[in-house]
Every structure is written in structure tokens, then in C-alpha cells.
Amino acid sequence: MGILEVKDVGKRFGGLKALSDVNLSVAENTCHAIIGPNGAGKSTLLNCLVGKLIPDTGSVMFDGQSVLGRSPHEINQMGISRVFQTPEIFSDLSVMENMMIPLFARRDGAYRLHAYHSVLSEAELVTKAEQMLADVNMLDKRNMHTASMSRGDKRRLEMAMCLIQEPKLLLLDEPTAGMARADTNNTIDLLKQIKDSRNITIAIIEHDMHVVFSLADRITVLAQGTPLVEDVPEKIKGHPKVKEAYLGETAHA
Amino acid sequence: MFGLQKKDTNLLLIVIALTMLAPFILNPFPTDSGLAQFNAGYPDLMQRFVIFGIFAIGFNILFGLTGYLSFGHAAFLGVGSYSAVWMFKLLSMNILPAIILSVVIAGLFSLLIGWISLRRTGIYFSILTLAFAQMSFALAYSVLTPITNGETGLQITLDDPRILGISQTADGSIPVTNLFGMEMRATTDLALGAWSFTFSMGYYVCAVLMILAFYMSIRIFRSPFGMMLRAIKSNQTRMNYTGLNPKPYTLAAFVISGMYAGLAGGLMASMDPLAGAERMQWTASGEVVLMTILGGAGTLIGPVLGAGMIKYFENIFSKINDNVLHTWFSFMPDGLENLMVGILHPFVGKGWHLTLGIIFMLVVAFLPGGLVEGGQRIGRMFGRKKPTDDTSAKTEPAE
Ligand SMILES: Nc1ncnc2c1ncn2[C@@H]1O[C@H](COP(=O)(O)OP(=O)(O)OP(=O)(O)O)[C@@H](O)[C@H]1O
Ligand SMILES: [Mg+2]
16 A cells, blocks of 8 residues: 555546546655656646645545545645646745745644744754755855746755655656756755655656656656556666657657 | 844834934924924824824735735724724723724724635735725714714713713813823923924824834734745745645734724724724725835835825825915016916815825836835935845845
């Protein structure tokens, strides 16, 4: 029994079957990659896991509890953090403030009114935030306004914001898209190191096969809303069905 | 000092100094000079400056931090005034219980309205608050006449019970509002040469409360709560997926700003013990929006500046009529004098709204950060590092 169990999930948008009969089991402390051509339904699947969408059919269990019907903040409090395909950060706030908010959320829960003491007096949290920023090579940008940062930096920041929550399950939607090669490699190293040093399960959507094969313990190939194959990376590489799915896509394009 | 960072402490000290010395600062012109009409240092107006300052400081906690634009905050001010007058009628003329009740009732009332209105965001939220405020106005104006005394407004009378006080004084007149015996209307005059300054008890009570209100708002701005409110304005999606529930934070901000409005309303009634429905009208709600934007929404001191500016215009500019203009330009030949008066006429006296409107337009178009941004630009022009009226929304929690 995996930490994440997706059973018979289906989701339609009007006449479009975005997901059908999706079954997925992610074992604890592994990295599970979901790959597939554009429009395969990968992001839609993640949306069903974090409460952004409610599937029409099927069930999603996390850590033995159903996530369906819970709101996004409740699901996050259960231990799921998510990095979005287009970075979602607090763009009017500084880098450091962006880091403090997830720390408060983890320590104080979904709502706690601290209206009197200064944010700066939270020395312990500030230190934690600084360490995390150092891990993602952003400590020098701590006082910067995030609105003016590059897309790659925004992604790294968003990932740091998720990691600092020490989630049980980390969902990454194309975390290296828009990053320079060097930053991509740094991200791979960071994720590897986090995977080894902490109890964390990772589900990653990625088009960059280098990233996928460096990190994944298992890979699911999704095409037209249904899983084609699921296997260990070595088996996926030369799998005929996978080639077909991707070649099919190229043929369309 | 006071548990604040140095920059905020300085700002607070400046505000304390300015409010305490206001009777001097606002009366810079000798009493007999032609410019005396620009003096704003009389008790009634000074009280209005700080009372509306409190109103705007509170409004800024909601609008400046979360970006939720309420068009109904005058309702809370009105409720505060009615509560205070009822305390004067039933309990005693001491303003302390009256103000406490104003804040509590306004808080409960804003909890109800906020709870419903915050189901929506953006323009729908604004419309909901506007609708509620207009409903409250209509109720106060007619339906609830037994409580609000309808169009006449609620006043204190000689046969009110005042169980802890007296219904009427020994000579048969209505007792005056006081704080443990210190009368709100008491004033002391100080004549220095050609100048004259008035110190009013009522003003100093309001001023102390405004300083407290300002201090509380600094603490809120710098607190984790304040940071959450700015996060709500910035990105609610990220907020949700970070495990935070934005609703109760926004509601808390709404209630806090409602309580500030209640305090302002209670103080208004404490200075002049009557309450009328017009205090709740949408124009009054719009005024506090203008004050906040004019001064600089999301900055600490901006709302106070905006409130001061608008009240100054309303009370001083509106008094410049054609006679005054004629005396100003009497040194000119008649034709020219009439021309000048004709040109200025639409902008002063009853036309003060026009001048204010133009200033407001210019500020919004060219200084999106309001008067505070203007001050910062001037400060930068003179090469200083940072002007003291700097704000907050931009401060980062560094070490
Ligand atoms: N909210 C929505 N409303 C309607 N259709 C949607 C919605 N979200 C996604 N879709 C459609 O569902 C299909 C799957 O989209 P999804 O974003 O999950 O693909 P993806 O696998 O993440 O693709 P990519 O690799 O381009 O990110 C697409 O055809 C998309 O247009
Ligand atoms: Mg996608």
C-alpha cells in the first residue's frame, strides 16, 4: 500500500475526457515520475490530488485518508506541497517573506492570529529560512522583491517554499522548465540530496528526460488521460508503447 | 523602543510630537492677519483631524494590506456613534463606557457584515459592503426610528435616565460629556503676542487614542498577521496551497478595521453627543477610501495624511468665498480683480470639491503611492537616504 493511492480516477471537461481510469500507487520515500505528451492530462491529475479539481469518478487516498472533498489548505496540512507549472509565489513580498509564510503555516496551522509580535523576532524560523535559501543558492537574494526575478529563480524559490514545509509528499509540475542547464543540474542535485536525507515522497511531472532518469524510481507514461505503462526507468527507455505515444504526438504537431 | 524597529519608532515619535503640538502647528498665522482663516488650530477641526485619522488608519489595515476595498465602512462609524449616544442616555456622560461600547458593537456588526461579504472578492465584495451600508443607512433613517430617532438624529435630553450619572445639572441643563469629570468641551487659551492658541481637552483625548491606534497599526503591519494579509493581496492561490486559510485572516482584518471605525464614531459622539443616519451614508464610506488612497494605501502614515488633507479642504477651503477673494485681490485694478476672483471662484468656497477632485486625480495618476510617495520623491530629490514617513509595505524581514 503506497502513501498515495489513486483509484479509477476520471475527469471530463465538457466533452473532453481529460482523465479516465487512472490508477497509480506511489510507494513511500520513492520518486515517481509521470511523463507523457502535451495535453496528456498530467497537470489535471495533479490538480485532482491537491483539491484544485474534484475528479468525477474514483478515489484518491493519501496516507490512509481520502483527500477528495477537502480544500487545498487542508490537503497541504495533511502533508502535500505542490510546485506549479507556472510559478505561484507571493510576488509583492520579498524572498525572505516568501519563505516565512510556509514556515508559519507549518508551525501554526491553517490560521493563527499573531498580530502583536514582529516577524523579525521569530529567530528560529528566520534561521531555518536562511538555511533553506542557502541550499537553493538564493541567500544573496533574500531581500529582493520577487516580482523582478527570472522565471528560473521564481521556480527555485517556489520549490524552496515547498521543501521548507518538510512535506510527506512533494508534487512537482515541470520544476526545471525555463531553467538554465546549470540550474537544472543544481535542482537535480538538490532533489537527490533531499530524497536521500529526508523522508519524502516525490511525484514529478517532467519533459526533460535527463531529469526524469536521474531521479525517478518508477515512471508512469500517461497518454490521452490514461496510463499506458508503469515501470522502472530502464524498462521504460526502450518501451515500444512509449515511443509510440511520443512519436504519435510528434506526428500530430 | 516600544518593541519597534528604529525606523518605526522614529515615525511614531514624530506622530506623537506632531499631534501633541498640533494646536501650535496648525495656527501659524497671527489672529488678526488676513491669513488667519487658514489656521486650522481650533478644537472642532483638530478633533476631526484625529478622529478621521483613526478611521482611515483602521480602513488601511483592511484595504491597504489585503486589497479588499470596502465601500461600507461608514456604517460601522455610524453604529459606533449611536452606541455611544445610547450610553450617554442610559448610563452616564463618561465617555469611557461609551467608547468601549462603540468599539464592541461596531466589532460585532462588522463580524456579521464581513462574514457575509467576504464570500466574494473584488468588485462583488465592494458592492456587497456598499449594499449593507446603504441598508443600514435606510434602517437608521426610518425603520429603526425608536433606536435611532430617524431623520432628526439621536440626541441626549433632559429626561434621559443616566443611571450612573445625573439626568440634568442643578441649573436644569443637559450635562456635558466628560472623562471622569474632565469635560470634553473644556479649553484653555494661550495668547503669545499676535498669536493665540487653543488647547482642548477633547482634542487631547482623541489625539492620545489616535496615537494608540497608530501604534497598534504599526504592530499589526510588522506582525506575522500583517504579513499574511499582504500575502492574501499578493497571491491567494499560493496561500491556499501553502496550507493557510485566507478567510479568517481577511475577516479578522475586516473586524479590526470595523472596530477602528467604531472607535472613531464613538469619539465623534463623545465630542458632540449626537448621532445621525447621514454618518452612515455611502458618501461617508467613499470619503475614507479617498483619504486612504490620497495619503497612500498600504503605508503607515499615509491614511493620517490623507484624512488631514481632506478635512482641511472641507473646512478651510470651503470657507473662502467671493468676499474673501475680493479682499485678497483688492490691490489690483477693478477689472483685473474681478477677473482673478472669477477664475478662482469655482475652485474655492462651495467649489472645494472640485479642487480636491483635481488633486485626487493628479495623485492617483502620477503618484500611485499617494502623498507618502510624493514625500519620498521629494526626500530623494534632496539626496536624503530615506524620508521618515516611509512605510512598511515594503519592508522585509531581514535578520
Ligand atoms: N480547467 C480546464 N478546463 C477545460 N479543459 C481543461 C482544463 N484543464 C485542462 N484542460 C484540458 O485537459 C487536457 C489535459 O490538460 P493538462 O494540462 O492536464 O495536460 P498536461 O499533460 O499537463 O500538458 P502539458 O505537458 O502541456 O502541461 C488538455 O486538453 C487541456 O486543454
Ligand atoms: Mg501540465
